[in-house]
Amino acid sequence: MNGVGGGRLHGRSAATLGIVVVNYRAAADVTELIRSLTLCELGDLSVLLAVVENGDEADDLQTSCELALAAGIKVKIISGHGNVGYAGGNNRGAEWLLAQGADVLWILNPDTRVLPGNLRSVIDLAGAGAVLAATIRPDASPDFGVTSTWTGRNRKSDGSDRRGLSYISGHSTVATAEAWNMVGGLCEDYFLFYEEADLALRCRKLGIATTVLPDLRVTHHEGRSTGASTDLRRKSMITYFHASRSCMIFFRQHYPRRMPVAVAARLAYAGRVLISAGPRPAGAVLRGVVSGLWS
Secondary structure, three states: OOOOOOOOOOOOOEEEEEEEEEEEEOHHHHHHHHHHHHOOOOOOOOEEEEEEEEEOOOOHHHHHHHHHHHOOOEEEEEEOOOOOOOHHHHHHHHHHHHHHHEEEEEEEEEOOOEEEOOOOHHHHHHHHEEEEEEEEEOOEEOEEHHHHOOOOOOOEEEOOOOEEEEEOOOOOOEEEEHHHHOOOOOOOOOOOOOHHHHHHHHHHHHOEEEEEEEEEEEEEEOOOOOOOOOOOOOHHHHHHHHHHHHHHHHHHHHHHHHHHHHHHHHHHHHHHHHHHHHHHHHHHHHHHHHHHOOO
């Protein structure tokens, strides 16, 4: 894992960055995310923004678009397709951005904020071939997560933890156009959650490199986009269901021989949820497990 920054690669002096944001009932967050982007130094970097509307807030997003346009960012609201999930939404946004000539794609969640700085390292990344890149947290640690390849449990990481599958956090993932085209985008079998772990495995098989962009700092107001929370009593039904469903799909696709362990871990989790949050959330976990086993 190498940092990209500083000098230009292959003498490249300009590049086009395509940013995709999938919105579902978070228009106010999208506005604040775009506001944070407008405070960054673009230099000779051309920036395109695809806002993919998975809900019914296309009209509310117009204010966000005006902010971006005023900062010299070309914007496209992609709507009318219904809720196609996180992977499906990002794939639709990426398709438009690549058609517009984006050299680099940056997936951002609505509940992220980009801290002021220079986006120049994106120009360097544009000439680096097939590369996936992580941004950094405000404390300067790389923004990675790690998944247990036995239980499916996820936790934050700085990329150095080898006790599981390391992946770039899905709320802020950067990919060169070459890498995105090689891997074929996000797997739409996952409606929500585990897309980044699946992406990490597929990129590894294809030999796509992973790096860190140390001058791109991103904060994440975790859970505001999905209703995820470490407090079992506050976690949304959507999170309980889809995290369990996607966990099962992940093991079916990548670690089928470990399915019994993953299922047992999820059933134990349903028991903890039952005690802490009640029968309805626990039922959502169990429905997700069943759905993931049979989808």
